Amino acid sequence: MQSFLNIFDIYLLEAVINGILLGGVLALLALGLNLIFGVIDVTWICYAELVMIGMYGMYYLVQVFHLPYWAAAPLVILLVALLGAALHFLVIAPLLTAPPINQLLATGGVLFILQSFATVAFGIDFRNLGIRLPVLALGEMNFSYARLLSFGAALVGMIGVYLFLTRTFTGTAIRAIAQDRQIMPLMGVDPKRIYLVTSAIGGGLAGLAACLLVLQYDVHPFVGLSFGPITFLICVLGGLGNFIGGFIAAFVFAEIISLGGLFSDLEWGYVLAFAFFIVMMFIRPAGLLARRS
Amino acid sequence: MNRQAAGWIVALLALVALPFVHRDPYHLHVLVLILIWSFAYTSWSIMGRFGLVSLGHGGFMGIGAYVTALLWNHLGVSPWIGIPLSMATAGVLALIVAYPCFRFRITGHYFVLVTLALSGIVLQVITATRDYTGGSLGYTPQRAPSGKGLFALQFDDKTTWYLIALVVWAAGLVIWRAIDRSMIRHAMEAISEDEDAAAAAGVNVTAEKLKITLISALMTALAGALYCQYQMFISPDTVSGIAVSLQMVFAAIVGGVYVALGPTVGAVITIVLAEVLRISFGTKAVGWDNLVYGVLLVLFIIFLPKGILGSVIDRIKSPRKPSRGHEQQTVPIARR
Numbered sequence: 001m002q003s004f005l006n007i008f009d010i011y012l013l014e015a016v017i018n019g020i021l022l023g024g025v026l027a028l029l030a031l032g033l034n035l036i037f038g039v040i041d042v043t044w045i046c047y048a049e050l051v052m053i054g055m056y057g058m059y060y061l062v063q064v065f066h067l068p069y070w071a072a073a074p075l076v077i078l079l080v081a082l083l084g085a086a087l088h089f090l091v092i093a094p095l096l097t098a099p100p101i102n103q104l105l106a107t108g109g110v111l112f113i114l115q116s117f118a119t120v121a122f123g124i125d126f127r128n129l130g131i132r133l134p135v136l137a138l139g140e141m142n143f144s145y146a147r148l149l150s151f152g153a154a155l156v157g158m159i160g161v162y163l164f165l166t167r168t169f170t171g172t173a174i175r176a177i178a179q180d181r182q183i184m185p186l187m188g189v190d191p192k193r194i195y196l197v198t199s200a201i202g203g204g205l206a207g208l209a210a211c212l213l214v215l216q217y218d219v220h221p222f223v224g225l226s227f228g229p230i231t232f233l234i235c236v237l238g239g240l241g242n243f244i245g246g247f248i249a250a251f252v253f254a255e256i257i258s259l260g261g262l263f264s265d266l267e268w269g270y271v272l273a274f275a276f277f278i279v280m281m282f283i284r285p286a287g288l289l290a291r292r293s
Numbered sequence: 294m295n296r297q298a299a300g301w302i303v304a305l306l307a308l309v310a311l312p313f314v315h316r317d318p319y320h321l322h323v324l325v326l327i328l329i330w331s332f333a334y335t336s337w338s339i340m341g342r343f344g345l346v347s348l349g350h351g352g353f354m355g356i357g358a359y360v361t362a363l364l365w366n367h368l369g370v371s372p373w374i375g376i377p378l379s380m381a382t383a384g385v386l387a388l389i390v391a392y393p394c395f396r397f398r399i400t401g402h403y404f405v406l407v408t409l410a411l412s413g414i415v416l417q418v419i420t421a422t423r424d425y426t427g428g429s430l431g432y433t434p435q436r437a438p439s440g441k442g443l444f445a446l447q448f449d450d451k452t453t454w455y456l457i458a459l460v461v462w463a464a465g466l467v468i469w470r471a472i473d474r475s476m477i478r479h480a481m482e483a484i485s486e487d488e489d490a491a492a493a494a495g496v497n498v499t500a501e502k503l504k505i506t507l508i509s510a511l512m513t514a515l516a517g518a519l520y521c522q523y524q525m526f527i528s529p530d531t532v533s534g535i536a537v538s539l540q541m542v543f544a545a546i547v548g549g550v551y552v553a554l555g556p557t558v559g560a561v562i563t564i565v566l567a568e569v570l571r572i573s574f575g576t577k578a579v580g581w582d583n584l585v586y587g588v589l590l591v592l593f594i595i596f597l598p599k600g601i602l603g604s605v606i607d608r609i610k611s612p613r614k615p616s617r618g619h620e621q622q623t624v625p626i627a628r629r
Contacts, residue, residue, distance in 0.1 A: 043402050094595050100401055101346050105546065106594040108539050112587030119580030221580075225535060229413040236406045267421030274414040278390060281407055285397035 054210025084203020239287020355533025
């Protein structure tokens with residue numbers, strides 16, 4: 001009995017730590033979405049599909065063009081950043097004065113476009129980088145380097161965005177426009193440019209997430225559906241546009257998925273996370289950190 | 294008014310007579326699919342037209358299909374009982390999710406994303422319980438022994454299915470019309486303009502929204518159950534999940550959310566487009582139909598937010614009326 005408990009605890013600890021590692025990537029995804037929502041007031045339903053395109057970009061650069069991983073990653077980040085800017089320029093900008101629901105649904109259309117574009121262009125086969133990173137054995141616990149690397153890179157990415165937002169003029173303008181949309185044009189800030197920059201940064205974060213996720217998961221045209229919904233839930237749970245709330249919610253969700261997956265199938269971890277989300281909507285409808293009115 | 298009623302009756306009679314004149318099974322198959330999906334899209338629009346944009350309807354549809362099929366396969370419950378039970382399940386779920394949303398004034402983006410969670414849950418539960426539901430490989434209701442087709446609601450005859458689907462579709466339009474002429478419509482329109490003002494005017498905001506959500510969810514579950522009984526094969530991706538939810542939104546918007554036949558027009562366009570692509574390009578067409586849908590959806594939302602039928606009717610009724618641009622700020626899913 002004693003030995004059984006010991007093993008159990010080790011697995012539990014491993015699941016907890018894996019949850020934290022997963023949380024890093026989820027937090028990165030949530031940050032991109034929150035940034036766009038906070039500044040432009042738009043939800044990109046197709047955010048996970050941008051990540052999917054980025055993952056395909058990594059696959060082609062590394063497997064077909066034989067670029068090393070570290071050289072392919074910046075290219076992919078740039079590519080998805082451009083894609084984000086294009087998405088804003090082509091779809092969101094014409095709809096800026098339309099009701100928010102229309103903007104959201106238009107990005108739903110983009111979700112269809114990206115998914116079927118990937119189906120048509122890349123086929124529905126599962127593909128992976130073919131890079132197998134070693135596994136770190138710590139006592140009786142095993143952690144893949146892919147996860148550790150992802151966690152570290154996600155943290156670096158988030159700190160980078162934080163520094164950009166607080167230390168540069170453009171970053172300050174972005175934060176200012178999120179606070180007051182009307183007054184900033186009077187202060188000499190061009191909102192169109194800020195929106196475009198923000199979309200590019202949001203896209204860049206999706207690109208970074210793509211580079212990290214492709215280390216752990218196979219890519220196929222519908223891979224976005226497996227982590228897209230969870231990203232939206234994290235953002236809503238943390239309060240849309242609330243960076244810190246999203247950060248905390250990402251780790252809460254990751255722990256639920258990881259621990260739920262420990263006791264049963266991974267799908268049940270997701271079911272638990274979804275159910276938790278709906279219960280939280282009863283308790284804290286405006287997000288984890290919202291003050292109760 | 295009488296001429297309009299006569300027109301409806303003639304059109305309906307023509308639709309009833311159609312399978313007895315034109316017996317091509319493939320055309321009937323496409324028509325049945327159009328009618329079932331039209332009914333589903335109409336169900337979505339019943340709440341969508343008031344700005345309650347739900348991405349959870351894929352979940353309701355999945356529940357309708359899977360609960361009916363599971364009850365039949367595992368417990369031998371006839372779909373005649375199974376379908377009402379599946380609708381009740383969807384209804385209860387709709388109330389559980391919708392009540393806190395409406396009670397705590399979760400609207401706009403938040404409402405869309407909460408309902409998105411709902412269809413996500415249903416999809417994951419179906420996949421996770423693969424021992425019973427077959428998971429992502431799909432699920433087939435057991436064939437009834439011959440002679441018990443009516444009990445099992447399984448018919449080989451396409452004409453029978455066509456007539457069933459026609460009746461259900463027409464019932465959907467009747468419900469639409471009933472809501473259009475009832476107090477709920479006025480209450481919901483007031484709510485979609487300004488919730489606080491509507492509440493101040495004595496509208497019970499939560500109750501009205503719950504009513505419309507419940508009707509919509511029940512109808513969507515029925516559509517799912519019918520689809521399952523007709524196709525005799527369901528998989529999580531074809532009847533539940535976000536893709537199906539988005540498909541509903543897309544078809545309804547392309548056809549027009551604010552007119553009764555709009556979702557039907559949307560269903561005709563999407564299904565005919567998919568079939569034409571499938572026939573002319575075969576397996577190479579995989580993905581192309583959704584690519585076209587996606588592009589159309591974006592273009593429609595930018596340029597024609599009232600949908601095809603809505604815009605055509607507008608054009609006929611008031612050829613040179615200037616667009617009422619000021620309205621679109623306040624009402625979700627723009628009316629221009």
